[in-house]
Amino acid sequence: MLNENGHIEVTSPGSLLTVQDTGRRGSQRFGVSVSGVLDLQAATIANRLVGNPPDSAMLEATFGNVALTFDKETKVAVTGATSDLYIDDFPMPLWETLIIPAGETLSISAPSSGLYSYVAIAGGIDVPKVLGSRSTHVGSSLGGFEGRALSQRDVLLIGTASVTPIRPRAGTTAPQDLLRACDDNERRVRVIPGPQHDAFDDEAQSTFFSSTFTISNVTNRQGARLEGPTVPAIDGKHDIVSDPTYMGAVQVPSDGNPIVLLADRQPTGGYAKIASVISADLPTVVQRPPGSEIAFELTDLNMAQQEAKEFVDRIHHEPLVEPARIFSTNLEVNGEAYNVELVHPSSVGSERDVDGIVYASFGQTSESVATVESTS
């Protein structure tokens, strides 16, 4: 057992690296934004891959280019955008439970597809909870690490793992069909009608549903701004009496360019909302980088709610894939019984004992690694 929790030093923060959990709930009535992870699917899987509860705080990177150095051996998983991942100079897989040896650096390249990467660490990130959450809302300097985005040389404390760190084992991966769903960033995004959809006439509705929009360069955690044909409200009445907002609301200000409201949105707003993205399709919206295309299709509330339930069930309960066991045997050392397993695929490990597992590396280019678990 580690006597002292490890630390993470930010070697490179990329364009925006923040501490996020599942968001700050219950304070929107006081004007406080929810914030939290943008891609709930990738973030939830990352926490599961390191054995964390679903609301553990993790790091969210924007467009990669992140490097993190760990001072103690640590179990991590990186999910979300498709990037090249390395531990020191060795390529490592995304969506997989990894062991980082003490002193080594995890680095994430700029993504080839997707926008946000999630780095979950067994035990989570230990920053103080503010109004019940560790999420950072940079706009109001609330939560996370000193209420701000991380900078080079910031040092984060890792929390205490609340579950046995033996499982998930190194080499555990996310279910394949879930990974395929994450890669599908070209499909139409499903929406239901928004509370003010009747502020838009048939022609404007038809423009909204038949057009392909482009995600603008000024897109951020507050909202995905869309460019393309404008969607005018009847008599130009885009302003409404300020009303509550919510994740996935598609509001249209007077310039006619729709904005999909995301995690850092203000709790209230004064623009007409033409549509609402269904929660199951939010991951594909947030993962589309500026310059990518987006088109919408209408679905109904019953379908959306069915999809929402299945989405929650899938990300929380679809079984992870345990590493294949190439070799397994029991042996006795100094009177203690051990189960020895050779597993695939690889994960770099040093030769030390962490809670009953001895991670023994067979050279870092090896495709295999042995774990020895005490059975006594």
Added chain:
Amino acid sequence: MTQYPRIIPANDSAVLIEFGNSIDYEINAKVYALQSAIESSDLAPTVIEFIPSYRSLLVEYDVTQHTLAELHDQINELANSVASEHVATVDTDGDIQQIPVAYGGEYGPDLETVADHAGLSTDEVIAIHSGTDYHVFMLGFAPGFPYLGGMDERIACPRLATPRTLVPAGSVGIAESQTGVYPNPSPGGWQLIGGTPMKLFDAGADPPTAMLPGNKVNFVPIPHDEYETIAKSG
């Protein structure tokens, strides 16, 4: 004519209940009355969060427990009951929150602009602004930012042509016929007539805001030398 209350799905896990389409004390009171009614009903466990606004209440709920079809009738019943009853527009059992304000000078650099625009003296503007009880319709935009109702039209004034890049926390301002307070430093285009040393948002406090949605507030003029004293005492 639209019939109220109106129950509208917002997204797949939030529903909006509208009591009207205007800024009105009675409509706003019904929003808070419905929130209380839901909080004390057996719907409460499935509610994740409420967002009350001028004229509507957003209820975010756990869709894995209940679909809107399952919740609709009960929400409808509560909303109709609130809509048909007389709801007190003044929080008779609540105290009026007193907000100390140092008017003019460094705290209110636009006080003279507002006075000139109104054709009044600065003292008259202060007397009118502090002589009214304001209703906190809702909090939004930023942590602790109040949308206040009830300002006297005589001191209404257009926004600054060029917004300031940084408005200090506690600044009290006027924009058209609205008045408000910036709880945190932020950019802003309101005409600043004063400043309060009171901490209006404190993430460590419960509740985190000095002004509470649905309540009444009153601005109390203080001498400038008291500003620092109050600010230090927290």
